[in-house]
Structures are given as C-alpha cells and as structure tokens.
C-alpha cells in the first residue's frame with residue numbers, strides 16, 4: 001500500500017505526485033519536492049494550514 005499526494009490536489013499547477021509507503025516517507029518526499037521545485041521554506045511547509053491542506057489531499061492506494 002502506498003500513499004500519494006498530487007501537487008494539483010493542493011492547488012499547485014504541477015504534474016508531480018509524491019509517494020511514500022508511510023505518511024512519514026510521503027511527507028519527506030513532499031517536503032523535498034516542495035523545497036526543490038516550488039521554493040517553499042521549512043517554515044512554510046510546517047505551517048498548520050499547509051499541513052492541513054496536504055493531509056486532506058493524501059490518497060492511499
């Protein structure tokens with residue numbers, strides 16, 4: 001079972017889909033991608049509103 005998060009589902013116009021076997025793994029990939037590609041800072045990624053948005057968009061396959 002894998003967990004995925006599509007950038008599009010959090011309102012970002014980007015075809016990337018992050019994946020992980022666990023929420024921890026997924027969030028690590030999301031953070032890495034968010035920083036490298038979208039230029040988010042650690043603070044922006046840890047913002048409670050952002051976390052809420054991200055967690056609501058996680059899909060389990």
Ligand SMILES: [Zn+2]
Pocket residue numbers: 007012014015016033037038
């Ligand atoms: Zn993206």
